[in-house]
Amino acid sequence: MIKVNILHVLLIFILARTISCQNISITLPLNKTISWGNREIYGGFANLNASSTLQVDFTNVNKNISYIIFQVHSHLHNVTLYNNTYIKGSYISGTNVGLYSSIKPKLDTFYVYNPNVNINLKLYLSVHGYEKSDPIPGGCNMEFPIPISPFIQTSYNKDYILVDAAAARDSSDMICNTLDKVVVFFYKMYLPERNYDADTYFDGIKNMITMDAIDNFGEFIPENGDRMRRMLSAYPGTGAVYVAVAISTLNVSSYSVYVPTYSYACSPLVDGGCELLDDFLSQILCASLLFVGLFICFFGHRFFKTEMFLVGLISGVIITYIFISLTADLDRPALLGASVLSGICFGAIWLLFWWFYGIPLIAVLLSTLNVGFLFSAIIYYGLPGGLLALQVDLNFWTLFVLVMLMTSLMLVSMTFLSNILCCSILGAYATIFPFDYYLGSSLKYIIINTVRRAVVPQFNKAILSPPFEWRDAIISLLWVALATSGFLFQHFQNRGRPPFPPPPRNIRPVPSHLYYGTTESRRRRYETATTVIPTAIHTERTPLLG
Template sequence: MFSNYYYSFAILLVVSTIQVQTENVTITIPLNKTTDLLNKELYGEYVNLNASSTLQVGFTDVSKSLAFIIFQVHSHLYNITLYNNTLTRSSSVYGTNIGIYSAVQSTLDKFFIYNQNMVNLKLFISIHGYGDKDPIPGGCNMEFQPPISPSMHMSYNNDYVLIEAASARDSADLACTSINDVIVVFYLMYLPERSFDSDTYFEGIQNMMSLDNISENGEIIPQTSWRMRRMLSAYPGTGAIYVAVAYNALNHSAYSVYVPTYTYACSPLDESGCELLDDVLSQFLCASLLFFGLFICYFGHRFFKTEMFLIGSITGVVITYILISLISELDRPALLGAAILSGLCFGAIWLLFWWFYGIPVFTVLLSTLNLGFLFAALLYFGMPGGLSALQTDFNFWTLFILIMSLTSLILLSMTFLSNILCCAILGAYATVYPIDYYIGSNLKYIIINTIRRAVVPKFNNAVLLPPFEWMDVIMTVTWLGLAISGFLFQHYQNRGRPPFPPPPRSVRPSMPDITYGTTGQRGYANVTHRPTSAHESYNENTPLLL
């Protein structure tokens, strides 16, 4: 009995730090904490809320300098409901990262947190207080509930993440006639890759709540064609925290912070979790790339005809995948199956060109174009967002093809070395590509983002901002190491050999044997002796060029 009495007394005790776990509880929080310019958080603590239970929050000792507060609650994976005074559509919000605005009057609103799930939840409650000069986040809301909506709104699919927020209102603009007087800046911070635990999530949320932490940890998301909306390329499995800060255009010391939100661009609670390759065909193809990549990286030029088939097949798969995606809607296994069949046909056709014609410059052209494609895709991958000129598809693809073509033309000036270089770099990337999938890094999106730009509607508005964490560093170093070692190994392996093997069934007109004839050192052919004395005459059968 004594323990029960002590427990009840502890719940009712007014403290600034709480951690309770019960069914229906009322707590009171003092709001007299002193804040500073860069951190306006009045309160921030964890609570444990049982399944199907409600937590009521009241306030005491409210500071007279406060004009309004933003009451926010954060849950990791499960949605919760937050409302004030009465549970109505206009006074409640539902989600994992939610907040409500409340003006500071003679009697401050009470807030209720309802856990409608069948599991106990760990929640983080934070209260931020602002003065009468600070803009109201979501004060000019015309889309969401409640009427003043300080929460960020997030949605995602397989290709992109969409972040939205309601326009902020200047404290002196009651009619929202001058929303441009408030500047809203969006920020992003990535969580560690493939880390789905709650401790990492809560630490990330806390690191994006106050202005000083946001400035230190966050990266600005450039504005594209939308003022209060940002589209970002999705990197499933890598968590990201998003937040917006509203600044007064004339006085940046007057600001307010929206309620931060997050996403993994996938759902760890789903049956498939955050597995990117959830069908057998995709997994098989991804694993096959590892062996094909190693072969091309170290033996591509030595087995030239096999290289021609593989390079042609991969090119055909990429082109067919893009074309089919543009003209029809198929699920991924069917789309990959059609792309593979087409790619095999393209690879066979490309091999036949060498089989019958054997023109080195023409044959190496495809390899150099592939390397140019990878180089242009890499530039796009690392390009800063917000470049309005490149949001136009014509400008983007013109520049992309120009970079791709210039890379190819530069490399074609030295066909033998360029083919080895292409094999080394492309083979190394194909090798790290499946490893990248399995360890959760993001180098695979060098190609995926380019394909998204080609086939995903409105992806021209997407900001890429790819994460570059320690696993990405490891994969980049591995890629460079494989490419350098592959180039050196193939160059050493092919010394003293003809630059290119002869075509097995050449249909070209017969030429003097100066390219594929018997070779001496360094691959130079033996040539016919030129008459050098008066006793050696010229006739119509004497070659003009020797």
């Protein structure tokens, strides 16, 4: 009885394995009418079992088309696409792949292989038909493994994403001698932040697969010096779909669309692969910013000496982080640890300066410089790409420092109010930073992109173009609300008080009325000065010695 049960289980396992590895074949009709804005003549989903192959043939081909681009899209897991023969130069592996086939003498038969063990895939199959005058995407390929490579390749690291495409070939140029006859434009579309759902991914691909869809949903990526490559700042956890369009310069109605691709700038399949802060020290520092930010935003000026230390600490951390990153190769925990230690020393030095000298103008200057730095970073964060003049480091940093200094000089002229304003702005930004991290929005990259520009090689060519979705809108409103309420609260809290407290040890003489607690309040001084002391009235009856 036991042997019979074991035999049944074995037969069931073999049968299930055979079914899961079975190869299937489909035939797609290609008789759909094409238009200028939509060259997709077939689009539909197919399921492919683990370790199985899908054979695709075609029938009823539209007589107006000269060639097709057959493309396959899979979410997260790679597939292998090849035609007729599975030899080197005839296949490509990836999540977004496509191959070219001419109508004459006949269309190729395509095969889609699922190399993943125990993983069944949902695929989106799309066929685009083009006329004889349309340029061939990837027709002048010199780097990719396929002679004609109509697909796009993406690569990424923690700082930026590279999007590469092979040069397109004009229909009249058989040997690629006139690359200037075809111009290639790149577009992108962000997916919802922190959303790795397959349906969201497929919707994003379909929204960037035709020219009409690209016009509706795509955002143009300007050229940054490389004709067939785009570098973009990485926002891990926020998916983006990328596509390129080849347009003939001789006839702008002739075009072709490359196979769209995507990137999350991270790996959702790896546990913690999309975490920006993946070490304990970074997470502790991020969480502590919430309490530090709230304190500075609402009580910074009231506790002036503590503010001096914290502003010096933050400035020291940023400066040291950039300096060490440029001079040494350390992992992030060690880099942050060294930066925090240096920042503590810098904050102590700045506090001692106030402790002994007590010059309000100099003390407030560092806070205004920090606000100027933040303002310059916001401008850089929102700049459109393609500004070749700002790719030169000398031009960029000169303009950056100029905006920073001008902002500081405008604020420092009103010392008392500017210090309260700086506390509210800086404290509010420090407060929203942890919220921004945990919600998955992008305002934290105001500072991160500026630091990247300073320390990451070739980041001057990166297009920032950050996403702005509902999470970003909420965080922005929270920032404005915190900064406004913090300024009003501190201004009301310090009403009637001297503008700055006295330094504990002052080695220079300073008028005493500038500090807390050394004189009566302004209202008391005014009342005392305006009070008239009545004098006695003398008459002839008043004694002479009275």
